[in-house]
Amino acid sequence: MLRIDRYEPVVGKAAIDELKMLAGYLKGRAIQHINSTAMGGGVAEILSKITPLMQELGINAQWDIIKGTPDFFNVTKAIHNALHGKEVVITKEMWKVFNDVSRQNIREMNLYGEIMFIHDPQPIALIDRKSNAKNSKWIWRCHVDVSNPDEKAWQFLKQFIDRYDAAVFSSPHFAHRMKPRQVLISPSIDPFSDKNRELSQKEIDNVLNKYKIDPGKKPIVCQISRYDALKDPVGVIEAYKLVKRYVDCQLLLVGNRAADDPEADKIYAQVKEAAAGDPDINALMVEDIPAEINAFQRVSTVLVQKSIREGFALTVSEALWKAKPVVASAVGGIPLQIKHRYSGLLCHSVEGAAFAIKQLLNAPEYAETLGRNGREHIRQNFLLTRHLKEYMLLFLSLYDKDNVVTLA
Helix, strand or coil: CCHHHHHHHHHHHHHHHHHHHHHHHHHEEEEEEEECCCCCCCCHHHHHHHHHHHCCCEEEEEEEEEECCCCHHHHHHHHHHHHCCCCCHHHHHHHHHHHHHHHHHHCCCCCCCCEEEEEEECCHHHHHHHHHHHCEEEEECCCCCCCCCCHHHHHHHHHCCCCEEEEECCCCHCCCCCCCCEEECCCCCCCCCCCCCCCHHHHHHHHHHHCCCCCCCCEEEEEEECHHHHHHHHHHHHHHHHHHEEEEEEEEEEEECCCCCCCCCHHHHHHHHHHHHHCCEEECCCCCCHHHHHHHHHCCEEEEEEEEEEHHHHHHHHHHCCCCEEECCCCCHHHHHECCCCCEEECEEEEEEHHHHHHHHCCCCHHHHHHHHHHHHHHHHHHHHHHHHHHHHHHHHHHCHHHHHHCC
16 A cells, blocks of 8 residues: 555545645656755655655655755855844854855755755755756745744845746745745654554553653643744743643743754753743654654643744644644744644734633633644645645646636
8 A cells, every 4th residue: 555545534535646646747756855954843754755755756856955054054044034033143154154055065066856846945055056947947945934034144145046047935925026936734643653553551651651751730831942942932931831820831942953943052042941840841853753742742632833933834734633732922833734723723912812812721621622622624725635735736837827727
C-alpha cells in the first residue's frame, strides 16, 4: 500500500485520485527544495513530509540545505525579526556577512532543479544562479509574517524576490507589490506523522513520567513553540498568572532549539526568570521529538499560541486536529485556522488571552465543542494532501496555464 493511499479514509478517494493525476503531468520535471535547516521549525517539518510524498507519486523531488556560519544565522535571525516588524539594527557589516555566505552558497551548491523552490530569506540570493539555467522556474516561499516589515530589510530582499517567477505566502495579509505573481498556499499538517497520530496510553505515560508531569494534579495550560520573543512565552506566563487568581491550574511551556535560530537560549533564560518561584510552571527545553510534542498536546486542557507575529503557527492546526480547545493571537495565519468562538478563541493581549483561557477552563463542554469544530476545520482545509495539490498546481501553472485552468 502506498503511503499516499493511507490518507484516503481521511480526505476521500477523489482527493487521492486527483493527486495521482496531477503528479502524472509533472513526471520528468526535477523539483529542488532548498532551505536553511533540516530540523527545528515548521518549514523543515513540512519538507520532511511533502518531499517523500512527491517522490512516491513519481515526481523527481529533492530537498537540500544551504551552508551557514553562526554569524550568518545571527544576521538571518535579525532579518527574520525585521520582517516581522520588530525594531532591529542591521549594520553594513551584518549585510556583508549575509552577502559573503550567500555568494559561497551560490558558487558551491549543486542546483539541478527544473523547478527551484527556495524557502525563506536565508537562501534567497541563490536566484543569482537563475541566468545559468534559462529553462528553470524559480519560486520563493515566504513562511514568515511580512504584513508590516521593516522597510529597509524588505527592500533589500525585494531586489531578489523581483527576479523570481512566483512568490508564495501563507496569508492574504502578507501580499506586497512585486514583480512575480503571488500565490496563497497555507501550510499543513500530516495526520499520520508522529506529532499527530493517535498515541497509546502507554506512550503518553512514558512522556509524562520522563518529564514528571502530572495532568491529574491540576488542569494544564500549555504553549508549544520555539523559545522566540515573537512567540511571547513571557506573555503566556503573565496570562497564566492572571488566570491563576481565579482557577487553580498549571502551566506547561515546551520549546526546542533550531539550527538557524541563535536566540533560543536567551529567551529561555527570560522564561525561567519569569517563572521563578512558581512550582506550577514547567518550562521545558526539549529535543524535537514529535511523539513527545504529540503527548504534551493530548494531555493539555487548553493549548495556547500567544504569538506577537506569526507566519502561520502549525501548532494551532496540530492542537485542533486533536480536538483540543485553543486560545491564540489574531495574527498572521492563525485566523485562517481559528474562527473565533467556533473553532477556538482569538485574543489580542495578555488580558484577552487570560480571559479566554479562564472561560475555557470554567466551561469544559464549550471547550469540547470548540475542539470538535476545530478538528473538522483542519480536516477540510489544512491537511498535507491539500497542500500537496496546491504545490503541484503551482508547478504546472509555471509551464502551461491552459492545462492548469482546465484541471482546477
